[in-house]
Amino acid sequence: MNTTASLLEVENLWVRFRTATGTVDAVRGVSFSLGRERLGLVGESGSGKSQTGRAILGLTAGNGRISADHIRFDGLDLARAGDREMRKIRGARISMIMQDPRYSLNPVIRVGEQIAEAYRVHTGAGRWEARRRAIEMLDRVRIRDAEKVANLYPHEVSGGMGQRIMIAMMLIPDPDILIADEPTSALDVTVRLQVLAILDDMVRERGMGLIFISHDLNLVASFCDRVLVMYGGQIMETLDASRLHEAEHPYTRGLLGCLPDLRSNADLAVMRRDPAWLAPVGGPRPGSTP
Amino acid sequence: MIEVRDLFVTFGSGARAVHAVRGVSFSVAEGESFGLVGESGSGKSTVLRAMAGLNREWSGSMTVGGEFLGKRRRKQFHRALQMVFQDPFGSLHPRHTVNDILSEPLAIHGIGDVGNRISRGLEEVGLAPEHRFRYPHQLSGGQRQRVAIARALIISPSVLLLDEPTSALDVSVQAEILNLLQRLRRERNLTYVLVSHDLSVVAHMCDRLAIMNAGRVVEELNVERLRVRAPAHAYTKQLLRASLGYDRAEADTLEWFD
Numbered sequence: 001m002n003t004t005a006s007l008l009e010v011e012n013l014w015v016r017f018r019t020a021t022g023t024v025d026a027v028r029g030v031s032f033s034l035g036r037e038r039l040g041l042v043g044e045s046g047s048g049k050s051q052t053g054r055a056i057l058g059l060t061a062g063n064g065r066i067s068a069d070h071i072r073f074d075g076l077d078l079a080r081a082g083d084r085e086m087r088k089i090r091g092a093r094i095s096m097i098m099q100d101p102r103y104s105l106n107p108v109i110r111v112g113e114q115i116a117e118a119y120r121v122h123t124g125a126g127r128w129e130a131r132r133r134a135i136e137m138l139d140r141v142r143i144r145d146a147e148k149v150a151n152l153y154p155h156e157v158s159g160g161m162g163q164r165i166m167i168a169m170m171l172i173p174d175p176d177i178l179i180a181d182e183p184t185s186a187l188d189v190t191v192r193l194q195v196l197a198i199l200d201d202m203v204r205e206r207g208m209g210l211i212f213i214s215h216d217l218n219l220v221a222s223f224c225d226r227v228l229v230m231y232g233g234q235i236m237e238t239l240d241a242s243r244l245h246e247a248e249h250p251y252t253r254g255l256l257g258c259l260p261d262l263r264s265n266a267d268l269a270v271m272r273r274d275p276a277w278l279a280p281v282g283g284p285r286p287g288s289t290p
Numbered sequence: 291m292i293e294v295r296d297l298f299v300t301f302g303s304g305a306r307a308v309h310a311v312r313g314v315s316f317s318v319a320e321g322e323s324f325g326l327v328g329e330s331g332s333g334k335s336t337v338l339r340a341m342a343g344l345n346r347e348w349s350g351s352m353t354v355g356g357e358f359l360g361k362r363r364r365k366q367f368h369r370a371l372q373m374v375f376q377d378p379f380g381s382l383h384p385r386h387t388v389n390d391i392l393s394e395p396l397a398i399h400g401i402g403d404v405g406n407r408i409s410r411g412l413e414e415v416g417l418a419p420e421h422r423f424r425y426p427h428q429l430s431g432g433q434r435q436r437v438a439i440a441r442a443l444i445i446s447p448s449v450l451l452l453d454e455p456t457s458a459l460d461v462s463v464q465a466e467i468l469n470l471l472q473r474l475r476r477e478r479n480l481t482y483v484l485v486s487h488d489l490s491v492v493a494h495m496c497d498r499l500a501i502m503n504a505g506r507v508v509e510e511l512n513v514e515r516l517r518v519r520a521p522a523h524a525y526t527k528q529l530l531r532a533s534l535g536y537d538r539a540e541a542d543t544l545e546w547f548d
Contacts, residue, residue, distance in 0.1 A: 044460040044461070044462060045431075045460055159330070188329035188330055188487065189329070189487070189529065189532040189533045190329065190528065190529070190532045190544050192532070193532050193536065193537075193540060193541045193544065194541055194544065196536050196541070197538055197541035197542070200536075200538055215460065215461065217461070218534075218535050219535060219536060221535065222534075222535030222536040222537070223535070223536035254462065255461060255462065258461050258462050258464070258465030259461055259465075259490070260464075260465070260468060260488075260490045260491050260493070260494035260495075261490060261493075261494065262489065262490050262493045262494075262516065262517060262519075263493075263517050264494070264517075265472075265493070265494050265495070265513075267469050267472065268465035268468055268469055268494070269465065270462075270465060270466055270469065271462040271465070
């Protein structure tokens with residue numbers, strides 16, 4: 001499979017929020033492309049990693065404005081697509097998983113029905129067919145006794161199972177791209193491993209493109225193919241994930257240095273931030289806001 | 291310093307009873323740092339809460355500093371043992387200033403010289419004097435956790451119970467807080483019981499640790515055993531491998547332990 005052909009191209013993306021105390025640029029001129037690969041987006045809180053993911057799907061909050069030279073996906077420019085066009089893409093072709101399944105699932109609808117609904121909306125399939133596919137999908141994300149679990153409400157399942165249900169729901173329309181925002185941060189390490197294996201198989205077997213947003217450098221280094229390191233709304237550097245530990249940018253080195261290590265109890269390095277990391281980048285191209 | 295013997299904690303009763311802790315025993319020497327590690331639902335935080343007196347539904351025996359702990363605790367006990375919680379957004383009163391937050395333990399224990407103690411307390415945890423009259427929402431996550439640590443330390447306890455003190459923080463801030471906790475322990479000869487799901491945090495902070503699963507301690511080990519990645523119990527081995535990062539083959543070998 002060709003892994004270099006890009007599914008998605010983001011060029012000069014800006015996300016600007018208007019707040020009571022002035023405007024805040026959460027994302028400042030981010031450009032990258034995504035192939036059929038696992039692309040990691042790492043950074044600390046406030047680095048703009050989640051806002052980058054949301055902007056691609058047009059899910060930025062109401063007081064935010066997205067602008068970009070282009071967000072190219074299958075011949076379309078998502079930065080200029082209308083609401084109708086975006087609805088056809090969102091969920092069906094580009095899907096997103098949020099951090100905590102407890103807030104993403106509808107608490108009063110059985111999980112099987114929620115998954116089936118995702119399938120029916122995007123394929124127009126009938127009720128019975130959708131239910132069959134939903135159970136099949138639960139099976140694929142390795143939920144034992146899928147028939148029984150499909151009849152449960154979200155509060156009756158554990159966090160790990162909830163996240164697998166979310167993944168089943170997001171994957172059932174067979175999207176080309178999945179944006180996963182901290183999909184495993186709320187999970188135990190062993191459950192995390194299983195959830196990652198499911199995502200990994202989707203990339204390898206179906207050629208899906210995965211944007212994996214995370215704050216966990218070690219995890220991204222071992223799971224992803226490529227990594228973008230973000231800080232202050234900008235990309236500091238792009239690396240092969242397997243070479244993350246050889247990173248040269250002082251910010252990435254700083255992040256790696258302050259991770260506690262199984263092998264030692266020496267004092268941890270403290271990050272010293274350099275204003276020079278944030279290069280002045282002009283601003284969004286005038287008139288490019290849709 | 292701390293002795294916990296056959297601790298059981300059960301919530302509810304009859305068929306719906308949840309046995310959160312099922313016969314946990316461990317001891318911690320003075321000045322030692324002891325870790326309790328486990329996945330969610332393992333009972334690690336429940337042990338800590340029972341020790342702090344936040345949970346009365348327990349049986350077994352616990353002593354701190356040679357004193358047997360009953361269901362109700364004397365004021366003096368809370369002066370010797372304090373707790374720092376996971377979420378610095380939830381554990382500080384949103385409408386109290388830092389000054390109010392730090393005054394309260396002093397008022398409860400009838401300790402004077404409030405002004406000086408608070409400014410010294412702030413300095414010790416690396417906060418500036420101008421933070422004193424701020425509200426929690428005006429502070430960053432790391433600064434809030436520093437306030438929570440200052441609040442615990444202001445009445446000079448000898449034991450600190452730490453419940454996931456850095457899991458809500460960014461790694462760069464986590465490093466600062468862990469360094470702070472290490473320094474305070476050295477300077478004040480504090481005894482720590484640290485609960486965490488993160489093996490590397492525990493390896494960094496503790497001398498000895500107990501691995502918990504489903505309410506029981508499956509293994510107690512020295513941190514050296516963990517460092518050379520040679521725990522004895524199969525559950526600990528699996529936990530260790532899973533924390534080291536992603537490995538596709540490893541995902542297929544996971545077992546369930548009860």
